[in-house]
Amino acid sequence: MSTAKRTVRLIAWTTVFLGMGTAAHAQLNVVTTTSDLATLVQTIGGDAVEVYSIVPGVQDPHYTEAKPSYIRRINRADLLVTIGLDLEVVWLPLLINGARNPALVPGNQGYLEASQGIRVLEVPSGHIDRSQGDIHPAGNPHYWLNPHNGLSIAERITERLSSLSPKDADLFQANLTAFRGRLETRIADWEQRMLPFQGREVVAYHKQWEYLTHWLGLKIIDYVEDKPGVPPSPRHIANLIERMKNKKIPALLCAHFTPPKIPQQVAQKTGAKLLLLPPSVTGGSGIETYIDLFEHLVTELENTFEEGAKGGVHE
Amino acid sequence: MPRFCSAMYVILISVGIFSTLPTAAQTRTTAAQTASTQYIDISLDALFSAGWADAKEETIGVLEGGAHDPKKRGFTVQNIELSLNGAVDPYFTGEAHLIYQITPEGESILEVEEVFLTTLALPAGLQVKAGHFFIEFGRLNPRHPHTWNFVDQPVVNTRMLGGDGLRTPGFRLSWLSPLPWYADFKVGIHNANGETASSFLSALEGEEGEGPEFAGHPLIERPVDSIDDLLYTFRWLNSLDFAETITANLGASALWGPNATGDDTRTEIVGSDLYLKWKPLQNYRGWPFVAVQSEVMFRRYEAGAFVGAERNQGSEVFRDWGTYTEVMWGFKPRWVAAMRTEWADGNGENQDDPLRDRRLRLSPAMSWYPSEFSKLRFQFNYDRAEHLDDQTKLAFWMQYEFMFGAHPGHKF
Numbered sequence: 218m219s220t221a222k223r224t225v226r227l228i229a230w231t232t233v234f235l236g237m238g239t240a241a242h243a244q245l246n247v248v249t250t251t252s253d254l255a256t257l258v259q260t261i262g263g264d265a266v267e268v269y270s271i272v273p274g275v276q277d278p279h280y281t282e283a284k285p286s287y288i289r290r291i292n293r294a295d296l297l298v299t300i301g302l303d304l305e306v307v308w309l310p311l312l313i314n315g316a317r318n319p320a321l322v323p324g325n326q327g328y329l330e331a332s333q334g335i336r337v338l339e340v341p342s343g344h345i346d347r348s349q350g351d352i353h354p355a356g357n358p359h360y361w362l363n364p365h366n367g368l369s370i371a372e373r374i375t376e377r378l379s380s381l382s383p384k385d386a387d388l389f390q391a392n393l394t395a396f397r398g399r400l401e402t403r404i405a406d407w408e409q410r411m412l413p414f415q416g417r418e419v420v421a422y423h424k425q426w427e428y429l430t431h432w433l434g435l436k437i438i439d440y441v442e443d444k445p446g447v448p449p450s451p452r453h454i455a456n457l458i459e460r461m462k463n464k465k466i467p468a469l470l471c472a473h474f475t476p477p478k479i480p481q482q483v484a485q486k487t488g489a490k491l492l493l494l495p496p497s498v499t500g501g502s503g504i505e506t507y508i509d510l511f512e513h514l515v516t517e518l519e520n521t522f523e524e525g526a527k528g529g530v531h532e
Numbered sequence: 533m534p535r536f537c538s539a540m541y542v543i544l545i546s547v548g549i550f551s552t553l554p555t556a557a558q559t560r561t562t563a564a565q566t567a568s569t570q571y572i573d574i575s576l577d578a579l580f581s582a583g584w585a586d587a588k589e590e591t592i593g594v595l596e597g598g599a600h601d602p603k604k605r606g607f608t609v610q611n612i613e614l615s616l617n618g619a620v621d622p623y624f625t626g627e628a629h630l631i632y633q634i635t636p637e638g639e640s641i642l643e644v645e646e647v648f649l650t651t652l653a654l655p656a657g658l659q660v661k662a663g664h665f666f667i668e669f670g671r672l673n674p675r676h677p678h679t680w681n682f683v684d685q686p687v688v689n690t691r692m693l694g695g696d697g698l699r700t701p702g703f704r705l706s707w708l709s710p711l712p713w714y715a716d717f718k719v720g721i722h723n724a725n726g727e728t729a730s731s732f733l734s735a736l737e738g739e740e741g742e743g744p745e746f747a748g749h750p751l752i753e754r755p756v757d758s759i760d761d762l763l764y765t766f767r768w769l770n771s772l773d774f775a776e777t778i779t780a781n782l783g784a785s786a787l788w789g790p791n792a793t794g795d796d797t798r799t800e801i802v803g804s805d806l807y808l809k810w811k812p813l814q815n816y817r818g819w820p821f822v823a824v825q826s827e828v829m830f831r832r833y834e835a836g837a838f839v840g841a842e843r844n845q846g847s848e849v850f851r852d853w854g855t856y857t858e859v860m861w862g863f864k865p866r867w868v869a870a871m872r873t874e875w876a877d878g879n880g881e882n883q884d885d886p887l888r889d890r891r892l893r894l895s896p897a898m899s900w901y902p903s904e905f906s907k908l909r910f911q912f913n914y915d916r917a918e919h920l921d922d923q924t925k926l927a928f929w930m931q932y933e934f935m936f937g938a939h940p941g942h943k944f
Contacts, residue, residue, distance in 0.1 A: 277816070308942065311942075
């Protein structure tokens with residue numbers, strides 16, 4: 218058999234199987250980049266949606282790998298929800314290109330960047346380049362760490378789910394109203410608990426907690442990484458330790474996926490408490506919902522500042 | 533010199549385009565209020581090596597047969613690659629890779645390595661790639677040298693797919709199947725000629741340098757008379773997540789095409805490839821990890837009879853095979869220790885042919901990544917090749933890379 222005939226036969230078989238790819242499904246199939254988005258989609262969508270999150274909560278969403286199984290998920294999805302602001306820039310474009318799902322190409326109905334309407338912090342101005350480390354040109358992308366922004370994300374999700382599945386719009390709206398009620402009650406509680414600690418100064422490892430501290434009225438005075446994403450220089454660490462001792466900084470905020478060696482050293486030498494915190498839902502045991510995440514973060518901060526007030530910091 | 537000028541011209545024009553693009557909206561307060569233009573992403577990657585080998589320089593060129601391999605004692609400009617990509621319109625994305633090299637003799641070369649479009653909007657999991665691009669045979673061939681795990685390309689790739697990697701103008705159709713795991717099927721049709729179509733209507737230059745030939749069979753002019761004179765490609769790639777921390781890619785590939793040792797002689801190459809990676813769920817920037825990459829290839833090459841003034845050869849069939857296995861261990865952030873084992877051999881009287889003899893190469897390597905955009909690598913090669921008088925050669929190479937411009941995606 219000639220090569221040409223062989224190839225024609227192969228293409229024919231391929232065509233026969235094509236129909237298998239277009240099976241319809243009743244639920245909306247949603248893929249989110251992060252677990253925080255997934256929990257919000259599940260809250261709004263309820264039984265009308267099936268959600269899959271690409272990045273587990275214990276992982277740094279900057280550095281997820283573009284595994285082919287994710288391509289398959291996106292290929293079969295009705296909606297892709299992303300954080301945006303270049304958080305997923307290393308891996309998401311490859312997945313979208315590989316997925317060949319025209320509905321999910323940015324700009325189409327199946328693609329939702331949840332940052333719409335968010336007040337983005339730390340949008341750089343002036344000259345930026347890579348000698349300054351991993352600067353996000355579009356601003357700090359960790360905006361889900363302010364619960365008010367979570368509400369805004371939930372609203373965007375409600376709008377988009379409703380336009381994709383108008384028959385369930387009332388359900389989505391009811392779920393949003395219920396979620397807003399629950400979240401706003403808790404926000405008031407968290408803000409009340411953290412009120413005594415307004416204006417407290419802390420140090421962070423990476424530029425990751427700005428939305429949280431901005432919301433709670435805390436102040437990050439310095440970072441262990443002097444340039445985002447770049448291992449700190451010994452001189453910077455020495456200066457930082459001196460500064461933290463002088464200012465009696467009570468807490469060092471650090472994502473739990475950071476190698477603990479350097480932050481542990483800094484904490485030991487300064488007496489600050491090292492808080493290894495989950496930046497996302499499912500990032501720790503018992504953190505299953507968006508509300509759980511903030512309950513955990515607020516409790517950790519509250520305990521640290523209370524211990525500090527009792528003189529428990531500089532043992 | 534004109535080639536050098538045109539290289540500089542392309543680079544300067546590109547830099548000009550880049551400098552006029554806004555990096556991003558610089559004054560926005562809410563994400564919804566502004567837009568940034570992103571018509572074209574540009575990056576430049578530079579790959580150099582330096583080192584020493586106990587082989588003579590002409591032998592280094594034979595042992596390191598890849599076009600981007602270290603070519604001499606001292607320094608080699610392995611590859612300067614200008615990459616451009618962007619959305620063409622709602623239906624296509626475009627991608628171009630222009631490479632610039634300086635040969636061991638100091639001559640400048642500019643090559644259009646790849647320029648192709650990929651469709652965005654075909655239904656039913658279909659995607660077409662068209663233009664001039666690396667044929668997706670196995671794992672390494674379609675990847676650019678700066679993404680490789682070692683300084684040089686595997687012997688089996690050089691022998692069967694050519695020093696530059698197999699790439700010719702053509703198109704391919706890919707289908708992401710609805711099977712319950714990731715299974716992607718690709719079929720393609722390409723030209724079988726051109727200097728980057730080794731094993732087909734072109735061949736690697738052997739040690740003799742007497743004009744193009746394959747294992748002593750001179751290559752003849754062979755025009756495209758029928759569709760059998762084109763190159764046909766097939767690939768089936770599967771990806772399986774055995775656990776959230778372990779992923780395996782398993783592929784099978786095949787090539788069918790004409791070769792130029794006769795009027796109707798043909799070459800077939802089949803191969804299979806594996807990429808297995810373990811990475812804990814909780815990791816720091818992708819570390820630690822262990823990855824295994826392995827390929828095996830078999831080639832059947834029908835060489836035609838040749839009757840000439842100086843030689844008179846009957847037709848014969850050459851069967852070759854080769855394999856490599858790489859193990860990479862990212863033992864701490866920014867560091868990767870690696871080991872590559874290679875074996876290649878062919879049938880018949882192959883012991884004097886540097887492109888078909890029995891060959892074993894062992895290459896331990898250590899890489900350090902200051903950031904995602906730079907790399908420093910050290911590699912040692914222990915090389916046993918039958919055609920060499922003393923059989924064993926040693927080499928030590930250092931490689932460094934830097935990249936600037938658009939952030940590159942990391943293909944799994």
